Amino acid sequence: MEFRDLDVKDYPSFLKLYNASFPADERRIYKSAEHVASFVKEKGGKFKGFVYDDGGNDFLGFLTYWVFKGYVYIEHFAVDPAHRSKNIGRSMLSHLFDIAGQDVLIEVEKPETEEARRRIAFYEKNGFRMREDINYVQPPYSAEQSGEEMMLMTHGNVDLKDTRDLREMLTEVYNVDKGV
Secondary structure (H helix, E strand, C coil): CCCEECHHHHHHHHHHHHHHHHHHHHHCCCCCHHHHHHHHCCCCCEEEEEEEEECCCCCCEEEEEEEEEEEEEEEEEEEEEHCCCCHHHHHHHHHHHHCCCCCEEEEEEECCCCHHHHHHHHHHHHHCEECCCEEEEECCCCCCHHHHHEEEEEECCCCCCCCCHHHHHHHHHHHCCCCC
16 A cells, blocks of 8 residues: 555546545536646645555545635545545544654535434544534535535644634635635
8 A cells, every 4th residue: 555646647537436436516527537637737836636546546535725824624535435434534644744744634415314313423533623613614616516514624833813814725625715
């Protein structure tokens, strides 16, 4: 098993798992592997990602993140369903902490389904805490999408008092006006 930076050769496998793992309103609209490549290049190093594979041909998961002042924001994180419950997710978070630091922010769905509750429990077991003090709506990625009411979780010492502290993230990730 190995970690490596998300690379052009990974984009088809990335897109397959990405589109299968996230509801349409919770994902960026990538039209093709070439579109992913263009997006990554356009973001000039703020947007990063890595994959976890078996050292051969099996793409087991990915984690994409953004580096901001004071924290790293995990945008998307998925493990192939056939390989879940094998501590891959825990290993991927640990790798992120090693390469990018302990101060991490993530959005999660409200605990209204069993799957959402399991996901929250996974993050809590890995040192994240729920930020119920901040009401949060994930902005839409495009005009064709809807905003999604979500919850925030943090790991380490992410200093958030309210959504104004998310200004840089909302601007870079979701193209929300700089006057947030």
